[in-house]
Amino acid sequence: MRELDAAGIDDPRLRASYRQARALHAAHGRTYYLATLLLPAWKRPHVHALYGFARHADDIVDDLDSALTGAERAALLRAWGERFVTALREGTRAETVDADLAPSSDAATGGVSVLPATVDTVRRFGLDPDHFDAFLASMAMDLTVDGYETWEDLLVYMHGSAAVIGLQMVPLLEPVDDSALPYARDLGLAFQLANFVRDVGEDLHRGRVYLPATSLDLFGVTREHLAAGVVDGPVRRLLAFEISRARELFRAAEPGIRLLHPTSRDCMRTALVLYRAILDEVERADYRVLERRVSVSVPRRLAVAGPALVRATRAHRRHRDDHAAGAARGGAQISSRPPR
Incomplete structure (x- = not known):
C-alpha cells in the first residue's frame, strides 16, 4: 500500500x-x-x-x-x-x-x-x-450514565470522547505552535455535538440522551416526549438551540486551521465544512431526527472535496518544491516528513 x-x-x-x-x-x-x-x-x-x-x-x-x-x-x-x-x-x-x-x-x-x-x-x-x-x-x-444534567456536565464527558480526539490529531497535522490546541479542542467538540443532534433517535434507542437536561427543560421537552418520536414545536426549538451552540463551536474552531502546516489545512477545512453541513441537513429535514438519520449527500460531499483535492495537491507540490530548494541551499524547512 x-x-x-x-x-x-x-x-x-x-x-x-x-x-x-x-x-x-x-x-x-x-x-x-x-x-x-x-x-x-x-x-x-x-x-x-x-x-x-x-x-x-x-x-x-x-x-x-x-x-x-x-x-x-x-x-x-x-x-x-x-x-x-x-x-x-x-x-x-x-x-x-x-x-x-x-x-x-x-x-x-x-x-x-x-x-x-x-x-x-x-x-x-x-x-x-x-x-x-x-x-x-x-x-x-x-x-x-444515560444522561447529563447541564452543558457543563456534558462537557466532562465530551472532553474524553471528543476534545482529546482533536488534541491527539494536532501533532499529526504539524501546527506552527501550541496555539493550535484550543482550536482543535473546540473542533472536536463541534464535530461531536453535530453528531449528537443528528443521532438523537439512535442514542435514545441505546437508552441515552446527550442533550443536557437543562436544555430539555428550557423548551418543555422530556425524555418520554423524545421517545414518542413526535417532532413538534418544542422539539424543533430544542434542536435549533443545540444547532446554534454547535455552530458557535465551529466558528470558534475555524481560525485554528491557519495554524496548521499547509499540507494539512485542506483536510481539516473539508472536515469542518462537511460536519457543519450535518446541521444544515437536520434543518432541511425539518428536524426529523427521531425516526431517521439524516446525512450529507454524496454530491454535496464531492462538491466540497473536489476543489479541496485540487488545492491540497497544489499545496503538496509547493511543499515538495520548497523542501527541495531548501535542501539545495542547505537551509531548514518546515517539516512534513514521516517521524522516525
Whole structure:
C-alpha cells in the first residue's frame, strides 16, 4: 500500500494492523475518511490508526448485535485499555501487541488488532497517553450514565470522547505552535455535538440522551416526549438551540486551521465544512431526527472535496518544491516528513 510505504511502515504485522484501522475508518467514518484523503500519503495511516482505536472502543460499548451484558462490556473495555496502556509504558514492540478481544476483531476481520498501529502512532508522534486515558474513561461512562444534567456536565464527558480526539490529531497535522490546541479542542467538540443532534433517535434507542437536561427543560421537552418520536414545536426549538451552540463551536474552531502546516489545512477545512453541513441537513429535514438519520449527500460531499483535492495537491507540490530548494541551499524547512 502506497500510504504505508510513504510512512516508512515496513513490518508485515504492523502493516496489517494499519490496514485494519483503515478499513474501519473507510466503513464507519465516511466523511472524516474522505477528508483524510487530502493529507499527504504518509500522514493518512496514522489518522486511520487513531480512528480505528476510537471505533474499536465504541464497538465494545455499543455493538447492538452483541449479547454481552453491561458488566461484560465494561470488563472487556477495561482489559483492552489496560493492554494498550501497558504496551505504551513497558515499551512493548508495537507490531507484537496481541489481538483485540472485542467485536471488531472477530472472524469477519480475521482477528487483526488495531492496537499495534495505535501504539506505533503514539510513539512516532509523542502523543500524550493521558488523552487516551480520558477517552477510555468517557467510553466507560457510556455503560453507566444515560444522561447529563447541564452543558457543563456534558462537557466532562465530551472532553474524553471528543476534545482529546482533536488534541491527539494536532501533532499529526504539524501546527506552527501550541496555539493550535484550543482550536482543535473546540473542533472536536463541534464535530461531536453535530453528531449528537443528528443521532438523537439512535442514542435514545441505546437508552441515552446527550442533550443536557437543562436544555430539555428550557423548551418543555422530556425524555418520554423524545421517545414518542413526535417532532413538534418544542422539539424543533430544542434542536435549533443545540444547532446554534454547535455552530458557535465551529466558528470558534475555524481560525485554528491557519495554524496548521499547509499540507494539512485542506483536510481539516473539508472536515469542518462537511460536519457543519450535518446541521444544515437536520434543518432541511425539518428536524426529523427521531425516526431517521439524516446525512450529507454524496454530491454535496464531492462538491466540497473536489476543489479541496485540487488545492491540497497544489499545496503538496509547493511543499515538495520548497523542501527541495531548501535542501539545495542547505537551509531548514518546515517539516512534513514521516517521524522516525
